[in-house]
Amino acid sequence: MARVLLKQVVKAFQDQPVVKGLDLTIPNGSFTVLVGPSGCGKSTTLRMIAGLEEVTDGEIWIGDRKVNDVPPGKRDLAMVFQNYALYPTMNVFENIAFGLQNRGLPRQECKSLVHEIAEVVGLTSYLDRKPSELSGGQRQRVALARAMVKKPQVFLMDEPLSNLDAKLRNQMRVELTSLHKQLGSTFIYVTHDQVEAMTMGDQIVVMNEGRIQQVASPVELYQDPTNLFVAQFIGSPAMNILSWEEEESCLLGFRPEKGRIAATIQPSTEEKGISLRGKVRSREILGAEVLYYVDTRKGQIIVKANHDVELIAEDEDVRLSVAAKDLYFFDEKTGMRVMGQHVHSLPLAGGAV
């Protein structure tokens, strides 16, 4: 019902295009995350869906209504802002009730709805407080409650967790995803943090410079990036990208966790793939995992290894190898993923260096 549809949506500020023709379907009930570097047009896109920003061109549909000319209040959606945007002079109760009152809901009904929601987000004992008397986390909950109480078809959230400390942010992530499951409404969530996107979204829209790079599920995005940008944006640390002599204008990539590192200079010969010699420049021990920064002939490469294999010291000579199935190929000029033939024509281990 409340599927959201963008058709060739364009936004320009003073003739400067910032959103450049988005085509996107956000299925009813999905948790769709718009993710991309700062300034790529995520907020602008969200604000156009909300009706806070006019579209320069294209169409926006919510459910089976074209909403280009529908004012924000009539689009049956609610938004949570990064800075919460609570009404500073109203107390928590009034903040939550404001939207209901504007719809002309009877007072008694209004009151019981507010209390019900306050219960859900744990604000019952704070209803008389002003926003200035609340902690960041509590303000966040008021903002959520204010959105939820309207029972909208679509929830819009613009980096709602970025003002919280790390611990609270993790907790709220979990709460938001479970909230989404409970409500079953459509969530459109904006973040620049790919970890947040991957952990929360069931559909992820990667954007860059006002264009959609890829729309996919988290797993698909990780395993099957369509281009160099997505490959490097998703995953931390980012995918290693190397030039590759065997094929003209083709780049080769692999994820740090797929690289294998051994304290030997002997080429491994077990399976198809590449192998490279290098020297460990530095390492970071992250609990169960270790990051090795390895200098090679092709530049610095990061490999993530398990702790249970024995640690390799800094300055040691090592051999890196990557299985053929874990390699990605990209066209150097367009950045697009190149599929198929390369994988088969790869030389056996040792061939690359």
Place this chain on the structure above:
Amino acid sequence: MHRLAAYPLKIVERILLIVVTLVFVFPFLWMMLTAFKTLPEVFRFPPTFLPEIWDFSNFMKAWESGPFLRFVFNSFIVAVGVLILQFLTAVPAAYAFARYRFPGRNLLFGITLIALMIPPQVIFLPIYVQMSGWGLVNTLWSLILPYGASAFGIFLLRQSFMQVPDEVIEAARLDQASEWKIMWKIMVPIAKPVLVTFGLFSFIYHWNDYFWPLIMTNSDAVRTLPMGIAMLKASEGGKIWNVIMAGNVILVFPILIIFFFAQRHIIRAFIYQSK
């Protein structure tokens, strides 16, 4: 170290504050004391500080010298009427100047600022002619209507409306609030300290104003309190200073009451202003 160095400075600061306070308070105190003296004592030289005999009759004399109840009533209607009108016009104007982009906005705001710089003495003539054309001269309307829009109020309110984050207004729009509602339910409460400041300025100005009623009125029925006091001065030959001062005490009494009850709020409003 630090504290020692700061200590003499603190003393100097205190002394300066006391001097300034005396300069402002003394005339006021003198007015109060004079209002309680008998006429011979007022003219005695060297002057006495405290009244030798506390004479309370001066207040009755002042009050009974004319229709003072009428004057108080008129003053009140004018000051409050002006305030309400200014409030009703300044809020939408300031909201538009602060929050909408429309052609000619800067020009219009510029004109508003110019109005801020023109004293009433410069424009009273055309306004008088206009009021007279509408048949409003010598009515309370002629004291209220010309002050119905305050450039100062628009300016102050605009400043404080501009500081409200965009998202708060956007959140209200998403909450289906009309522009009207956003203005009165969101913006005005946020601007309350500024509104109080402005309200005080406006009320005191119009309560004390002498010039405008002098121009626009010519009968006791529509005169205001300052004119009543001025008439004390003109009545009979010599100047009965004790009665005049008693009239002045009556004049400032409501303002003192306001200050007394709103002191905290006023101080906060002015601190807010200077931030």
